[in-house]
Amino acid sequence: MVPKSPTLKDVAALANVSRATAARALNSYGYVGDETAQKVHAAAERLGYRGNRLAQALRNGQLPIVGCILGDIQNPFFARIAHDIEAFAREYGHNLVIGSSEEELEQEISLLASLRSLSIRGFIVAPTSASNNAHLKGLIAENVPLVLIDRVAEGADCDSVVVDNEGGARKAVEYLISMGHRRIGLLQDDMRIFTSRERMSGYQTALGASGIALDDRLVSVSQSTVEHAVDATIRLFSQKTPPTALFTVDSLMTQGALLAFRSMGISIPHDVSLIGFDDFNLATFTDPQITVVSQPVSEIGRTAARLLFERLSGKIDAPQKIRFETKLIVRGSVSRHSSA
Amino acid sequence: MVPKSPTLKDVAALANVSRATAARALNSYGYVGDETAQKVHAAAERLGYRGNRLAQALRNGQLPIVGCILGDIQNPFFARIAHDIEAFAREYGHNLVIGSSEEELEQEISLLASLRSLSIRGFIVAPTSASNNAHLKGLIAENVPLVLIDRVAEGADCDSVVVDNEGGARKAVEYLISMGHRRIGLLQDDMRIFTSRERMSGYQTALGASGIALDDRLVSVSQSTVEHAVDATIRLFSQKTPPTALFTVDSLMTQGALLAFRSMGISIPHDVSLIGFDDFNLATFTDPQITVVSQPVSEIGRTAARLLFERLSGKIDAPQKIRFETKLIVRGSVSRHSSA
DNA sequence: AGACAATGTGAGATCGATCTCACATATATC
DNA sequence: GATATATGTGAGATCGATCTCACATTGTCT
Incomplete structure (x- = not known):
């Protein structure tokens, strides 16, 4: 029969002191005699005492865990973000709980409630909906440390880290237009998602500025998986007059587009030009190399974590809203289109 | 000033009953009068009472969280595994804490200790070291629910989910040999890692069976990142007589190899044949499409989660050691090598 | 009517750690 | 020597939920 984990009570008993004295000795606060402290540490060592952060948390009101609710951890962008947040949290003696909303509002709400009831210390959330955010406002109203990442939510006045989605998308589409394209397709995520709206807006703005009419037939909605x-x-490309160029709103969709073109026998950039939002591992390997709107992935997760831990450590000034710039990286997947 | 979250005490006070009665009403156990139950539920509703799972956990001795310690969440293989475990955990009312060992033994030990001290319910771990595993044996000795995933550890007698690494690697190398290759390179991870050892073993076994001497110059060690x-x-390919074929032991290394070949002007499969362990999104897109040893990624995470939750629900029979088969998927990255 | 079981409820112990207050002793200052 | 402060320690309250035991009432069976 394996004994239960040693508790402070056990340490105190072995050291022949009270629990309060043992706690003071182990945590270095208040007054403790030198000899007594040594006895307590020796007892803790002998028993293999490691403490119960659960009990600590109940007394303190908070579990040293932060929560991260993203769309899908399988998206390399989110995987990188989670990785950086976990590394940051670890440096501050915290652990990271992840939850995948799978872009479902109800699931996001449920996950937040679940983690709230665990009394975790704070949240980094990529909101599923740009507009349905009473649950986020509720957290903010209760002064729960919250940072929105990759997306913001209407009326949610808290720290956030996003990129210039609209500007990045606009530059991409402007570039396609400058290369002679007029029928530019858009591979789009759910319009409830902030980044989709922003990137769609950039797409529309660029077309509008060039006097090109919007054509709904050129926009296809997809969930953010390769499949x-x-x-x-x-x-999109099975239409009678398909686009001559395609702009995709994330890297998984870019990869999906590549696979689709291959299966359709469409050649890039000969038959169709392609620009994707967000870079990815093999974007420079494919033949041709893919032109992308890159975002500073190495900054986003870390910055969100820094903002969260600043809140956790008591910072109370106005919410910080950080918006990183994007950069159009011109590679080889766009060719000039000339109409006959 | 925002009030603190309502507690059971508040609910009991509003319903004019004791905490015990309120608890019985809300959790549907013991005897509670109908009218009393209605009053308690109405009070809870009115106060927005959601409970404190921290306090529950202290009383029960366990936090409804499971921990997942993998190498690096950015590896698509691990991202998929974490995703599936989180989805499974959620169905059982649990949350998932992730920790990246970053293939550092000390970090894995520290993460495990950290999560142990939170009293989380169980662990799924991809061990950093095949042989340094006293910390895992320690968990097992204390009957902590533990499932090893992707790798096992020597002497760690607990549930595990792996694939036939040795067999998969052997088949890949045998295939290269059958295509006339004799100088077969290996892109390898740290040899402390179980999967590396196994895949190396498969590589060596296949060469040995064909009377091909092992050549250390053909083996290059890399961490598991594209870079x-x-x-x-x-x-590996800057040597005087480089390999004519390459076998890589995970998908990130495969992608790194592709990028390296591009930068070196090496053509696949014309100049070098390539087989990678583990499939990946664009393996069928690249020109040529990449021949791979595929593993049933959609089964691994879920199976590990199922084993863990069976333990959590009280199963006490002998540890289950599941080993999935792999499959060589022949695409276009291997060509016949004929010596002049 | 009496015995026994079912029903309903509240008080307080419990989980394990932290913290505060009370008490005792030692030291410093006037 | 008296007073104030510093030092050292233990008892028990506290966090918030669950659970057990004690007590009271109601219902059933003989």
């Missing part, structure tokens, strides 16, 4: 993007791309 | 793999591949 869904393959289908959406095939739908 | 490191690029460097390791360049080192």
Whole structure:
């Protein structure tokens, strides 16, 4: 029969002191005699005492855990973000709980409630909906440390880290237009998502500025997986007069578009030009190399974590809203389009 | 000033009953009068009472959280595993804490200790070291629910989910040999890692069976990132007599190899044949499409989670050691090598 | 009517750590 | 020597929920 984990009570008993004295000795606060402290440490060592952070948390009102609710950890962008947040949290003696909203509002709400009831210390959330955010406002109203990442939510006045989605998308589409394209397709995520709205807005603004009419037939909606993007791309390019260029709103969709073009026998950039939002591992390997709107992924997660831990350590000034710039990286997947 | 979260005490006071009665009403156990139950539920509703799982956990001795310690969440293989475990955990009312060991033994030990002191319910771990595992044996000895994933550890007698690394690697190398290759390179991870050892063993066994002498110059060690793999591949192929084929032990290394070959002007499969362990999103997109040893990623995470939750629910029979088969998927990155 | 079981409820112990207050002793200052 | 401060320690309250035991009432069976 394996004994239960040693508790402070056990340490105190072995050291022949009270629990309060043992606590003072182990945590170096208040007054403790030198000899007594040594006895307590020796007892703790002998028993293999490691403490119960659960009990600490109940007394303090907070569990040293931060929560991270993203769309899908399988998206390399979110995986990188989670990785950086976990590394940051670890440096501050915290652990990271992850939850995938899977872009479902109810699931996001449920996850937040679940983690709230664990009394975790704070949240980094990529909101599923740009507009349905009473649950986020509720957290803010209760002064729960919260940082929005990758997306913001209407009326949610708290720290946030995003990139210039609209500007990045606009530059991409402007570039395609400057290369002679007029029928530019858009591979789009759910319009409830902030980044989709912003990137769509950039797409529309660029077209509008060039006097090109919006054409709904050139926009295809896909969930953010390679598989869904393959289908959406095939739908888009099976039309009678398909686009001559495609702009995709994340790297999984870019990869899905590549697979779809291959299966359709469409050559890039000969038959169709392609620009994707967000860089990815093999973007420089594919033939041709993919032109992308890159975002500073190495900064986003870390900055969000820093903002959160600043809140956790008591910072109370106005919410910080950080918006990183993007950069159009011109590689080889765009060719000039000339109409006959 | 925002009030603190309502507690059971508040609910009991509003309903004019004791805390015990309120608890019985809200959790549907013991005897509670109908009218009393209604009053308690109405009070809870009115106060927005959501409970404190921290206090519950202290009383029960366990936090409804499971921990997942993998190498690096950015590896798509681990991202998929974490995703599936989190989804499974959520169905059982648990949350998932992740920790990246970053293939550092001390970090894995520290993470495990950290999570132990939170009294979380169980662990799924991809051990950093095949042989240094006293910390894992310690958990097992204390009957902590533990499932090893992707790798096992010597002497750690607990549930595990792996694939046939040795067999998969052997098949890959046998295939290269059958295509006439004799100088077969290996892009390898740290040899402390179980999967590296196994895949190396498969590589060696296949060469040995064909009477081909092992050549240390054909083995390059890399950490499991695209960047490191690029460097390791360049080192391997900058030799006077480089390999005519390359076997890489994970998908990030495969991608790194591709990038390295591009930068070196090496053509696949014309100049070098390539087989990678583990499939990846664009393996069928690249030109040529990459031949891979595929593992059932959609099964691994879920199976590990199922085993863990079976333990959590009281299963006490002998540890289950599951080993999935792999499959060689022949695509276009291997060509026949004929010596002049 | 009496015995026994079912029903309903509240008080307080418990989980394990932290913290405060009370008490005792030692030291410093006037 | 008296007073104030510093030092050292233990008892028990506290966090918030669950659970057990004690007590009271109601219902059933003989």
